[in-house]
Amino acid sequence: MKMLMCREATRLMSKRLDVSLGIQEKMALKFHLAMCGACKQCNKQFQLLHDAGRVLEHQTTAMPFDVGGDSR
């Protein structure tokens, strides 16, 4: 298996959020992440950016406290 460098690893971290990776890509990324602390952090950050959209949608559509009839 060819060794990934960080730049290439970030490409796969990004791609995995948009489409599922091939088995080779998955293995290579997993292997790199196991050894590289900086990429591990980067992976968490990409994931957080990905989740941010969902959180923003939730915040946007959350019912405000002062209107509506739901009790909270």
Add this chain to the structure above:
Amino acid sequence: MSASPDSAHDADSLDARQRRLAAVRPRLLAFARLQLRDASEADDVVQEALITAVEKDAHFAGKSGYETWVFGILKNKILDALRAQKRRGKWQSWEDDGVEAAVENQFQATGRWQDMARPRSWGDPESTLASERFWQVFDSCMIALPENIARIFTMRELMGLSTRQICEEAGIKENNCWVILHRGRLLLRACLEKGWLTEADS
């Protein structure tokens, strides 16, 4: 009708819903601005969405939350506005102006991270996302993103379109889409780390 799960506001439903529209409006505006990067266009789109919500009030089935339903309408309006932008030629060429350099600067020639650019921990993701300060930095970093990248990024991460749908809308190859998203994420993470951690550390 009485089967509505939201029976609490059955009686004054239309009235209550209109008050809820007014309440959610600022948040819809903030979202539309992030996506369209043009305050007056965002205003128009939100206005249209609110009008549509009132006109189609009878179509609100009560299956999702009311605000979620309105948000769905807004997303469609934003997509229409993006298409109109594209037709007007507002989506300039895809060639990058120093973007690639900004991305490449984060790495050494060997492909390893530059020492200065090495990603650090942002702390617990849940509390990060719950922090108001984080969202302020997020907003300013989104504005700092080059327009073409921001557009693709927000279509993907804020509107939740698939890269396949995005290529169709943007008229680019899916591969190109992944390249743009990769750059966008690297630029955003660098910007966020700078803004978010400097604040958290001090």
